Amino acid sequence: MTTPIVPDSTAAAPQPPLTMFGPDFPFAYDDFVTAAAGIGSIPEQAHGKRVAVIGAGLSGTLVARELLRMGLKPVVYEADQIGGRMRSVAFDGYPGITAEMGSMRFPPSSTTLFHYLDSMGLKTQPFPNPLSDAAPSTVVDLKGEKHFARSLADLPAVYSEVAEAWNRTLEEQAQATELGDAIRNRDVAAIQRIWGDLVRTHDDTTFYGFLCQSDAFKSFALREIFGQVGFGTGGWDTDFPNSILEILRVVCTAADDHHRGIVGGSSQLPQRLWSTPVDDAAHWPAGTSVQSLHDGGVTRPGVVKLRRTHPGTITITDEAGTIDTFDAAVFTGQGWMLLNTIDTDEKMLPIDHWTAIERTHYMGSSKVFVLVDRPFWKDIDPTTGREVMSMTLTDRMSRGTYLLDFGDDQPGLICLSYTWADDSLKLLPLDPTERMDLMLKSLAEIYPGVDIRSHVIASPVTLSWETERDFMGAFKANLPGHYRYQRRLYTHFMQDRLPAEYRGFFLAGDDVSWTAGWAEGAVQTALNAVWGVMTHFGGHTADGNPGPGDVFDDIAPIDLD
Structure with a gap:
């Protein structure tokens, strides 16, 4: 039931598609990363210098890869697993079927993201949102009234x-x-x-x-x-x-x-950014990947302490007790970690930026998935002549139910419930089986003749992002009056505007972006941080391909103050 903003019907010629170009910072990141000249370089004397990258989600792995390409040595720290909220959970014995516990659908307007998907050899397919062409049918169930539809006109x-x-x-x-x-x-x-x-x-x-x-x-x-x-x-x-x-x-x-989904699971993108060689990298030999620069091919453990040390360096202590010092660092995790799970020196950021982090508002989110023996929902009810089950939107506890089809001769996957905020909080006390039972009870009221439970062939999998120690929420969602806070965090990569004692530590990732919850924002802020680190080491962008910091003053987000 999408309502896209349509182009001006009076235009003489067809107009280009909408992309995530702005609106707060209208910089063409997609053109920037596809330019033949590349996105920048650093002086030879900076080659091999180490930069800490904290967090191995999409933003962190992309930062690490592009820093490697410039000839720097990224050192990646990760407290959980590569992928962050691009977390695809596999089912033993069923290759290719994954439950997307975080990111699962991506708009084609995310053109910079799709550049990296293409460069990593990943394919996408239409995602079956309610009433979309990819969903054979949809049921809307409100206040006990059920309506079957293939399009909005059927409701x-x-x-x-x-x-x-x-x-x-x-x-x-x-x-x-x-x-x-x-x-x-x-x-x-x-x-x-x-x-x-x-x-x-x-x-x-x-x-x-x-x-x-x-x-x-x-x-x-x-x-x-x-x-x-x-x-x-x-x-x-x-x-x-x-x-x-x-x-x-x-x-x-x-x-x-x-929306489109990533065939084989969204976690493949950060995993490939981590493991795929960068053959055109400066300084490093062909075949070097971010992974190959790490002992044993694994990330360092999670960070537990961050502090500034003389002269202008950043010292990190990890969960293993190892202490190491870097000339620069990029933090890509949830901002609240700097307030609680990481012992962070207040001198890492100016006070106004700390205020912005403290005011961050996260959306909670929960999902419950079950693996079933086949896509039985495509069976036709002889009484109604319709599919026995559909993509479902309801005011019951399940709220949104998605049916994921991997072929008639393959098991199917049902996202029994996708909930947010207060609806997610209602599930926190329940274990996976209790959550499944609750959702099956809701769906039984909508589809009384369908025995979903009889098709389940594996234990349910579930996740509530607000209880994850290294996330504490699904993504940021600004409250009214938060624009100024968001602007401070987004523009932090422009460190020539900061006192010298606050430079060298860069923020990136979903928290920092204007479009939290959409992977394109994580990609864009990663590229901002790469530009910032490049500049920090005396580098510059190529002639004819200015970076986000080069044109910042012309397109900067408005300053309400």
């Missing part, structure tokens, strides 16, 4: 009314078409003008407050349906307390549309 008229209300609200209150056209055409001046006005107007506005300001959503019933079912990936109500700017960034860049 009762009130759902089309909700969709129209959302489109009208975006147009009237967010200049959706004009902003979308500016992003399509990479018109930086227009993006900065429109988005700047939206930031100034709505920094203090919740998502729910934004809806309430619209005449189209005067009806509470429409707001309730929109919250419970939503568009694209499902209901929006768990996002209602968050800043509307968070939502506008998603819809104006098509981040919630036409």
